[in-house]
Amino acid sequence: MEPVEAPAFAEKNPIVTVQQHILREQRRFPGASGEFSFLLSGITLATKMIAARVRRAGLTDTFGAEGGMNVQGEVQQKLDVYANQAMMHCLAVRESVAVLASEENEQPQIVDEGNPNSHYVVVFDPLDGSSNIDVNVSVGTTFSILKRADGATPDGGHEADVLQTGAKQVAAGYVMYGSSVMLVYTCGHGVHGFTLDPAIGAFVLSHEYIRIPKQGKYYSVNESHFESFPEPYQKFLTRIRSGELGQQYSSRYIGSMVADFHRTLLKGGIFLYPPTASNPEGKLRLLYEANPIAFITEQAGGVATDGEHRILDKVPSSIHERTSLVVGGQVEAAEFARCW
Ligand code: AHM
Ligand code: MG
Numbered sequence: 001m002e003p004v005e006a007p008a009f010a011e012k013n014p015i016v017t018v019q020q021h022i023l024r025e026q027r028r029f030p031g032a033s034g035e036f037s038f039l040l041s042g043i044t045l046a047t048k049m050i051a052a053r054v055r056r057a058g059l060t061d062t063f064g065a066e067g068g069m070n071v072q073g074e075v076q077q078k079l080d081v082y083a084n085q086a087m088m089h090c091l092a093v094r095e096s097v098a099v100l101a102s103e104e105n106e107q108p109q110i111v112d113e114g115n116p117n118s119h120y121v122v123v124f125d126p127l128d129g130s131s132n133i134d135v136n137v138s139v140g141t142t143f144s145i146l147k148r149a150d151g152a153t154p155d156g157g158h159e160a161d162v163l164q165t166g167a168k169q170v171a172a173g174y175v176m177y178g179s180s181v182m183l184v185y186t187c188g189h190g191v192h193g194f195t196l197d198p199a200i201g202a203f204v205l206s207h208e209y210i211r212i213p214k215q216g217k218y219y220s221v222n223e224s225h226f227e228s229f230p231e232p233y234q235k236f237l238t239r240i241r242s243g244e245l246g247q248q249y250s251s252r253y254i255g256s257m258v259a260d261f262h263r264t265l266l267k268g269g270i271f272l273y274p275p276t277a278s279n280p281e282g283k284l285r286l287l288y289e290a291n292p293i294a295f296i297t298e299q300a301g302g303v304a305t306d307g308e309h310r311i312l313d314k315v316p317s318s319i320h321e322r323t324s325l326v327v328g329g330q331v332e333a334a335e336f337a338r339c340w
Contacts, residue, residue, distance in 0.1 A: 017203060040185075047086075097121075121145070121158075144169050170187065191209070210300050212268055214330045220272070221271070232336075281324070282324030284324075286316050302333065
């Protein structure tokens, strides 16, 4: 084998880590200081810590419930607690972070009280789908990054900082702890995916400029609630099952939003969590589940609504507010809209 010069090797085998990618993205913004990439490195560090724990879950007595309830009255899983602590810790030490809000905390947390250099608000679900942990099913972390709201003060303006529409997100993403660990994010310039290379401990660019296919083969919904779905959802599901969209669709439902969405993003189709009898507003949370997914969906060329309205335009009134969610490719979304 011919010896390869170092620069030539780098050109032929360009490894781009998520940090390099963010720095590259940042150059688009004149005056960017690097603080945003440092913030993102808090998320990559925390999610690598979570990934390591998830991988060893059965070995380290971290399966099962912690015993406590979170703010929504659900039993907290041990890994939920760990994931929340990892995210809170890794982000709180980033100077640029002003406010942190988590599914696991009732109130947003103010970081580094009053620091004028803190511009960012990070809202996240540290471990979504955690009821799946005990059976080794994929789970994920979702996050949404906002700039502090105009006029918000360091001493108590934090509700206004968090309660912004999804259209104001400056970046959003998720990490999926699946057969491999993947980070998918957008800063508003396309959607990019990075796979964690366990050999080097870095997220490496593996999916650049992801586009959701115009039409896919799968629909994804918890059909056990079919009878209580509003009529347009029933009509749509009946049509999609009967081949009226010009092809036979298959059903796929994991019950872990990040995993169900990730498949929809890469393979196309539609994911729905409609209002149901037990969750008349929908089950998923607007700020840290629906908003990041909607931002990614739109950046990938898809459509994200609550059934009737664009998710990113919804004005939140509380931090843990729930919403219905319909995300998918252009063909499925157009057909869904026709069912109203
Ligand atoms: P969680 O935040 O308590 O983990 O719940 C959210 C999860 C989503 O990941 C998933 O889409 C949904 O709950 C599944 O709900 P269901 O079991 O009602 O289908
Ligand atoms: Mg959740």
